[in-house]
Amino acid sequence: MAGTDPIHQFVIYDIFPIHLGDEAAGSALNLSFTNSALFMVATVAVLTAFMVLSASRSSLVPSRFQLAGELSYSFVANMLRSSAGKEGMKFFPFVFSLFGFVLVANLLGMFPYFFTVTSHIIVTAALALLVISVVILYGFFRHGFKFLKLFVPAGVPAYVLPIVVPIEIISFLSRPISLSVRLFGNILAGHITLKVFSGFVVSLGALGALGWLGAVLPLIMTVAITALELLVAVVQAYVFAVLTSMYLNDAVHPSH
């Protein structure tokens, strides 16, 4: 069953076990280098290598690498400028790193036998909490208590405010949840679907000649879903970056 178990691909195992503390005393600390950590390092390494390669030999007539680097730069820069304005551009390194990390992690996960970092909610929740803490801290740092105007939309009659303000606060607090669950759920669902359909190929193929004929259909489906998942990987990284810049816009310009 382990071969066709659709959840098996998400198992985290130790590569270099590092166990600190005493488990009996309740102070155990598991700092093991896992396959998840390995693929995070790989993601950062791929991203860094791509940006260094594309920026190292810059020329007036760009090479393909340089063009790809410049296109990704201007893509994120335009997105951030259109949603957070000129003042939001100081967050460009932050948004660009987030976009790059999520994109490369999603795309690396599409390789067979590779671990998908973003399919674990702990990773996406950490990213979303980072975004929302930057929004809150920068909002208070930049505007002081005027940042709380974010929860009081302008032009709303005073007698509606007792209803509107709690709704605004709840919608603000649900942002990190929806941000993390969207990315995690999309990637998890996609990878499970992929595994389920490739499991059909294996179990039909075990039935003999007729099964081999029938296995063609789920095989075609697997190829189609792989293409769809490549699209989802890019779209989800884009959505994560767009939502981050929209939330940063709230920190830069809190009044509606």
Place this chain on the structure above:
Amino acid sequence: MDVEAAKMIGAGIATLGMAGAALGVSNIFANFLSGALRNPSAAPSQTGNLIFGMAMTEALGIFSFLVALILLFVA
């Protein structure tokens, strides 16, 4: 009723939430298409909004999938 069976039934019912996401996503694409056919020159500038709206709507379907997963493996 057996708890395990109730979990399975609950997970199956939870997937019905995807019907709502399907309606939402199809609504977005249908409206985009009808708008794009009326004014094709303005369509390319709205692809970003299209993808963004699709991802926002699709996420709600993903949430129902998540409920099913929680029922099957966590609860």
